[in-house]
Amino acid sequence: MSERRLMLLHYVTGIGILITGAVHLWVVFFTVPLDQTIWETTMLFDNHPFAILSVYRNALLASTLWLLLVFTTYHAMNGIRVILMELIPNRSFVSAIKWVLIALGLFLVVYGTRTILIAYNIR
């Protein structure tokens, strides 16, 4: 893929992260009353409207988390690639780091998807 398209995707995933990340932050932080902490509410395992399992069992919120995972993985890996390219503009280094970042990105998506799918099904 050309640099132009890679960067276009970088900005598109950035906008995607703004939307899905806002939902994630709203669920974890902004549903918490001001006189309580997340440890007493949204970080509970279960038995609270926005406890961890309640969020993962909700198909819409779980899908939002998965999109956030995919968007952030691409945005982060491409961002690191761009920074390293600027710091060390060497063709073979850039090629090597590309494959390392692709491998790390695949691991993050597979492992994160596993967590979301399993948590969705825990009863």
Next chain:
Amino acid sequence: MLFPSRYSLERWSYTLQRITGVVVTLYFVLHVIETGNFVGGPSVWYVPPYDYARAYYEEIREFLHNPVFDVGLVIIGWMVAFHAVNGLRLTLAHFGITLGRPSRVEPEAPPRSFSPFQRAIFWISIALAVFAVVYSLNALMGVLAA
């Protein structure tokens, strides 16, 4: 190259965007691994019994619930807020929005690409980042409630 002290505000924004990006990426990798504990840890690739997953998570929760991790999350909150809003500014600039009219570059003059509107978004990103610190300090450690 990265250290911006001899340059304009735009270079500060450039450097901060990269530093926050790298730190938030490190946090993101750890966060994906850490949230794997909701279902019983990295070795679980099937749906575990409810009580097993709960007991495993409670142990991790005890470990994470301490002031060091709370302060770390507050710093991440600051960085995410700055990176998000400043990133929005960069996205607008990428598509030519808010850049102003092209003109001749004058020596020692501030960069024209960093228009007043762009400058305003930069300061909004700093302000929102400060708000994120206050809000997350309360949400994590109950600072306001105390």
